[in-house]
Amino acid sequence: MRAKHKIKFYPYLWASKNLDTANPTLHAVVETIADVVDPDGGYCWLAYASIADRSQHISSSAVEKAIPTLVKHKVLRKVTGQERLDVLDRAGAHYNPKQPPTVLELLIPASAYGAEDLERVNAMRAELGRPAITVETRPDIIGLIGEAKKPRADKGKSSPNRRPKDVREAKAEFAEQQPSLYETQDLEGPPEDPFGDTPPSHRGEYPPLTEGSTPLSQRYNPYEGYPRDADPSSSPSVDSHPQGAESAGQDTDGTENGEVAQQGEDQDTPEAGGGPWSFVGSGG
Numbered sequence: 052m053r054a055k056h057k058i059k060f061y062p063y064l065w066a067s068k069n070l071d072t073a074n075p076t077l078h079a080v081v082e083t084i085a086d087v088v089d090p091d092g093g094y095c096w097l098a099y100a101s102i103a104d105r106s107q108h109i110s111s112s113a114v115e116k117a118i119p120t121l122v123k124h125k126v127l128r129k130v131t132g133q134e135r136l137d138v139l140d141r142a143g144a145h146y147n148p149k150q151p152p153t154v155l156e157l158l159i160p161a162s163a164y165g166a167e168d169l170e171r172v173n174a175m176r177a178e179l180g181r182p183a184i185t186v187e188t189r190p191d192i193i194g195l196i197g198e199a200k201k202p203r204a205d206k207g208k209s210s211p212n213r214r215p216k217d218v219r220e221a222k223a224e225f226a227e228q229q230p231s232l233y234e235t236q237d238l239e240g241p242p243e244d245p246f247g248d249t250p251p252s253h254r255g256e257y258p259p260l261t262e263g264s265t266p267l268s269q270r271y272n273p274y275e276g277y278p279r280d281a282d283p284s285s286s287p288s289v290d291s292h293p294q295g296a297e298s299a300g301q302d303t304d305g306t307e308n309g310e311v312a313q314q315g316e317d318q319d320t321p322e323a324g325g326g327p328w329s330f331v332g333s334g335g
Contacts, residue, residue: 073197
């Protein structure tokens with residue numbers, strides 16, 4: 052119908068720019084309805100859930116509350132009775148006769164159209180069997196749509212749980228005068244010379260060895276040759292020990308050296324009159 056009658060008026064642009072609503076929910080609902088109606092404002096039978104879905108971030112319950120407010124301020128008109136069924140039948144809508152959908156008409160004021168557009172819109176309405184739009188049937192929408200939010204009862208009053216402003220300022224000033232924790236402690240080391248050598252690390256230091264002691268890495272078994280010695284005679288060996296240096300303890304075979312020597316002397320050298328080959332009572 053728009054193209055046939057060459058209508059240039061768009062209800063969505065009018066709703067988005069010329070309505071003063073008390074909250075964003077009302078404005079979003081009007082814009083959603085204006086996006087689906089004809090240039091003359093009729094008709095919309097979207098379900099509340101569909102309006103909420105198209106409006107985005109609005110619940111169905113919010114739409115259900117917004118519709119009566121918009122009807123009260125004569126932004127919308129609820130089409131009831133037989134007229135509602137006639138609108139649905141002419142549009143070819145599929146619905147349950149026992150529960151027909153709610154039909155809404157957007158009451159765009161006559162002053163919102165230009166003279167040429169108003170003539171074309173009325174021609175379209177006459178073709179559809181709708182009455183003409185006049186200043187009497189479509190008056191201007193004046194004032195705020197919806198009720199403004201009530202201000203808080205305690206707005207501008209100091210909270211009883213909060214400290215007075217002068218006390219807060221005094222505490223803040225006192226905190227600024229206190230030295231910082233990082234200023235009272237020496238948390239920084241000595242300044243480093245960026246062009247100097249890195250000082251040696253003192254971690255892992257061990258006490259110095261006693262004078263004359265051999266480092267652990269240079270110790271070796273005295274009974275084996277030391278592989279680092281170029282001269283084998285310089286390494287200690289078993290032959291280099293003095294013969295009298297051994298103790299009078301046990302020998303390698305587990306016997307005592309003193310007892311073995313004494314037994315050898317007793318066996319090799321017989322004593323007079325009492326050797327191992329002498330017999331008691333012989334010689335006579």
